[in-house]
Amino acid sequence: MSSRACGECISIHVGQAGCQIGSETWRLLCQEHGILPDGTRNAERASGAEIDLAPDTCFSESFAGLHQPRAIFVDTDPTTRSELLSQHPQLFLPQSLLGYKHDCKNNFFCGREAATEGKVTEDVLDQVRLALDRCSYPQGFIVTQAFGGGTGAGIGTHLLQSLRDAFDKKVICHPVVYPSMFPSSMVEPYNCVLASFFLGESTDVSLILDNQAIYDICETKEDVSSLDLKNVNKLIAQCISMCTAPVRFPSQLHLSMAEMAVHLAPTPKLRYQVASLAPIRHPHACAVAETVRELLHPKSLLCSLTHLQTNRYVSAVFLLRGKGAKRTEHERGTQPEEKIVKAEDVAQSLQRLVDQGPSSPLKFAPGVSPGYKADVVGVPMCRAADDALAQSPIFGMMMGNTTAVRELLVQQFQKFLQLFFRRAYVWKFLEANGDMDDFYEAKDAMEAQINHYEELLLGFVEEENKQLEMPRLDRCPLGTLDHTPLLERGPDALADASKLCRSKHDLFESYDDSELTCLPTQLSPQTLVGKAGNGVGNAFWQKLRQEHKLDRDAEGRRDPSGYVDVFFDEVASGKAAAEYVPRAVLVDTNMTDLTAATQDPALGDLLRRRPENVVGREACSGNSYAQVVAECSDLASQCVEAVRKEVEKCNCIQGVQFCNAVSGGTGSGLSYLVSVALRDYLDKRSSCVNQSFVLVPAPGMVDVVIEPYNACLALQGQLEYLDQVFLADNRALSGVEFTREPSVRSPGQCQT
Structure with missing residues (x-):
């Protein structure tokens, strides 16, 4: 399949940020297609050399045989044009590099003035028409810009409006860099909100990027020595390269720009997308399922989102490049040397994630099935020596339409309101022929966009609740x-x-375990509070050690079974067998009870290996919730710090479990303090769940008269900060024990 059948794509780079990203993008595209700096092509050096594919999608071939990028650069600083010509003297057409001496002063309205009165937009449209004349079947445009500066925000939005008016049938893909948490200019929120308002529905897909999030991704790679914006631009260039890979190379589904745009943005208001790249965090990752799962991890996103798990996807596109890992000599035989990655494998991995239900990292809106498209390009991706991607034969990218994108809009809207409430720097925009009504209209439009996502999410939740309430007697x-x-x-x-x-x-025995080996381990620290919590915890850990066969045999060896890493941390030991330390934190106000709990064989390794996880001091709780809350905040802080260290040891934290009783002062008061502090910490980790197993006072079995006070006060506070609470009482457990063990004669002799 030739690229000419797919159609050509024209790139437009606006402003300083857009031109820098464009320079790195075309450096990467030239490397993938074997284009040399003088415009000639060495097909043997191309990524798709074995396919012998002409790079017609992004390059136009002159009569002299030179390949020139279908790109237009525009900036109001003439030095940008000079730098491009010095770096690529023979690659770009000189007339496609537009430079002007017009300072936009980080002002949106100065950029609009340059676009209209300076006729910058007219010059760009003239170059666009010349580029279209060299196309046989143009698919659309890729317009790269930033919303923080005056050129990208002002000229870029006016240019996009003009492109939509002149070529309304063409697809416009819009990778845009939003201002990060640490802006370089105080007026960036003004430019961003105004640009979003004036842009309207001129684009089909807007891919939101964030410099700070990409910078954090680059920091995860140890071999990236000195980080700067060049590393950030290289990662954005990889994102643009992955977006266009199904158009530039043969793919299994032959996705076009129009097909991806229609799938990602079902309505014009839902045009904002998020993107992620993988593998980043795990080097040498080669499994399809692992790559797909990492694409859904919040740390793989190229924008700052923290509440991804609590939102819903409307649609998503997964693109993978590569041929898979090389086969071993035993696997190879007469088969090809490389495993071929298929789109069906990606779809199956995605469906398994969707079928996980509430714990799935890929939760689609009700009625959206399937909400994803998956395509595979067999041509491997080119990498720079100092980019942030891990070494892997398979690389992936996700473009997702999620209601969580409102978090990015809220961040800019809040900064906008903080400035506009005091009318800070508004006079600069008014001096540039701005209008105060534009600020009010932009504010209302951004608020309406945020409310639209909020109402959409609420509608999804209501629909899910209705589905859960429907009786399913047939099942x-x-x-x-x-x-x-x-x-x-x-x-x-x-x-x-x-x-x-x-x-x-x-069913579980027949399930193929090999499909789960690529999934990251789910880890869960447990917090045991008070005498009752520590007592139940001892029984719990003793049961786990038996189930996972962690007790040594006569020869001092262990034969662990199952997913041991869920609750145990494997620690290297000088003995024949490794040590398995419980992921637990014990806290109590009675040191005698706490010492007795740690001397139990089930938790004995905890005190020896992790003494900081045993938190306690002598304090008179007086069986009073209020007294513990007033006097034991230091113990809660130590407990939270111990939990935080356990969480940092985890690869993929699933949640934190509590075990406590709410009848005494320690169990009720300390559990409330710890749950409040942990909720503030775990709110930053969107996939974490706060889960609690609570023993409540039972009727007729109350030891202290104020137990109902403690229970009501603790539960009222805890229920606000916990996700799941499982309640039990001693009388019900006594009934269970009587039924199972007739020899037990009194509730006090029951074993919980």
Whole structure:
């Protein structure tokens, strides 16, 4: 399949940021297509050399055989044009590099004035028409700019409006750099909000990028020595290269720009997209499932989003490049040397993530099935020596339309309101022929856009709740929904339940474990609070050690089974077998009880290996919630610090578990203080869940008369800061124990 059949693509780079990104982008595209600095082509050096593909999509070939980029650069600083000509003297057409002596002063309205009265837009449109004359089947435009400066915001938005008016049938893809948390100019929020308002619905897809988020990604690579904007621009160039890969090279689904735009933006108001690249954090990652899962990780996003898990995707496009890992000599045989990655493999990995339900990192809106497209390009991606991507035979990119993008809009809107409330620097915009009504209209438009995403998310949640409330009797394993306790239904019901358990066991036994080896480990620290919490925790960890076979045999060896890393941290030991330390934090106000808990074999390694995880001091709780809350805030801080260190040791934290009783002073007061402090910390990690197992006072089994006070005060506070709470009482547990062990005669002798 030739690229000419796919159509050509014209790139326009506006402003200083857009031109710098464009320079790195074309350096990368020339490397992938084997274009030399003088415009000649060495097909053997191209990434797709084995395909012998002509680079017609992004390059036009002259009669002399030179390949020239289908690109237009425009800036109001003439030094940008001079730098491009000095770096690429024979590559670009000189007339496609437009430079003007017109300082836009970081002012949106100065840029608009240059675009109209300075006739910058007319000059660019003239070059666009000349570029279109050299195209056989143009697909659309890629316009790169930043919304923080005057040139990118002012001239860029006016140019996009003109492009939409002149070529309304063509696709306009718009990678735009939004101001980061640390702006270089105080008026960047003004420029960003005004540009977003004037841009309107002139683009089909707007890909939001953030310098700070990309800079943080670059810092994760140890071999990136000196970080600067050049490293950031290289990563953005890789993003643009991945976007256009299905158009420039043969792919399995032959996705065009129009198909991707229609899928990503079902309505013009939902044109804002987020993007991610992988692998970044895990070097030498080669599995398709692992690459897909990393694409959904918040740290792989090229913009700053923290609440991705609580939002919903409307649509997503996954693009993978590469041929997979090389086969071993045993695997190879007569088969090809490289494993071929297929789009079906990517779709299956995505579907497995979608089927995980509430814990899935890829949650689509109700009624959107499937909400993703997956395409694979067999041509490997070129990498620079100092970029932030890990070494891997497979690289991936995700473009996602998610309601979480409103978080980026809210960040800019808040900064805009902080300045506009005091009318700070507004006079500079008014002096540049701006109008105060434009500020008010831009404010209302941004607020309406944020409210639209908010209402959309609320609608999705209401629809999900309706689906959950619908009765599903046909899926009930016993035929009907019977709320009678199982032990009271007789032997037939118990037999049916045992059959159900066996069928589930067979289902998991038949599941191919090899498909799970590429998934990151889910880790979960546990916080045990008070005497009751530590007592239950001892029994819990003893049970886990038995289930995972962590106790040594007569020869001092262990044979662990299952996913041990979920609750245990493997620590190197000089002995024959490794040590498995529980991911637990113990806290109490009675040092005698705390010492007794750590001397239990199940938690014995914790005190020896992690003494900082045992938090306590002598304090008289007086069985009073209020007294502990007033006097033990230091213990809560130490506990949270210990949990934080455990979380940092985890690769993929799933959540934090509590275990406590709310009848005494320590369990009720300390658990409330710790849950409040942990919620502030875990809110920054969108995928973390605060889960608690709480023992509440049972009727007729109250040891202290004020236990109901402690329980009500603690639960009222905890329920606000916890995601899941499981309640149990000693009387109900005593009933279970009596049924199972007739020899137990009194509730005090029950083992929980």
